[in-house]
Amino acid sequence: MNDCPNADFRDQLPDLLHERLDATSRARVVAHVDGCAACRDELALLRRMNDTLLFATPRIDVARIVLAIPHASAVARGRRSWRSWRVAAAVTILTIGGVSVAVLRRNAPIDRPIDTSRFSSAAHSESLLASIAESARTASPMSVLPAAPTPESAPGLAMTGRLGELTEAELKALLDDIEKLEAVPMVDPEPVGMTVTPSRSLLPTGV
């Protein structure tokens, strides 16, 4: 049996046999086969082989197989059940993980860089002194001291976290800052009712 030299057409003979060619390709292949004895013989051989293979296919009891196939609703139920188990497992893992992280963070020292600007108070101290001096000059006796700095106005001393959470280095830096503050001359609040008399030299003439 001879082979057609045109491999493309030979390649498409099984597709022609199973009617898997589009209309254009089918017309081209059929036209070729009509004029090519080798392709006609090969197509006939493929048809015989196909028949033989189909004949040799073991008989299958379709009804028996269908009985074994689950109903779609049962499959969906099984999938939902499995999905809910997976969700439950995921929630459990996340909960355990979250608690573990919280415990570790509470117990273990946190090695993070220290933001010394939070604790630096030199600049703040200077402004505080200037403020006090200005108040001493101008304010009433009851308002010698400036208002206590709020965290917003004095971010250097604002501690948002808990002391127990600070590392040793952070604590040291904080203590250093406090020492610097103590080195600054203190201006204690006067008892209520006391008046601060300004120096005569500071009074305007004629008082």
Next chain:
Amino acid sequence: MTDAAGRGDDQRDAELIARWKSGDQRAATELVERHAGALARFAVSSGERNEVEELVQDTFVRAFNSLDGFRGDSSFRTWLFTIERRLLLDRHRAAKRQRNRMELQDHDAATEYNSLDALLANETQEKLRAVASRLTPMQRKVFTLRVADGLSYKEIAETAGTTEGAARVHYHNALRVVKEFLDE
């Protein structure tokens, strides 16, 4: 180039799958009728001898249990072949462990088609059976998928676990062996 019919088959399969999902069990019957024969042939061409129907049934049961995983990238039949191939591999591994079955090797080619003996009645078919025994397992598998099931080389590559180019070579080599045998 190919596959006007193939696209029609795919569309019909998709309709039947949708019907089964909506609760129509008769759609399952039609799907089994459409593909059981091809799965049985594939099982035989892969060397399965005694439990073809069980294998086909297991393939369908597994497929219907995981139909949500079928995305339609390949045809439904190719997807079924892939499942069946995995089941076959599992069985062969189990058999290998138990040593109760013969291993499926290239040198077993002559014995793998014995299951067809009873089915091949007339002289022509007997001759073709003899041809089949000359093919390697991969040649026989590719040849069966191409000639009896009309799969494209791409589908054969997915099903048989090879490449399109290799599938084409296997097919033409098998065809050459068949022709040489018939010319003897």
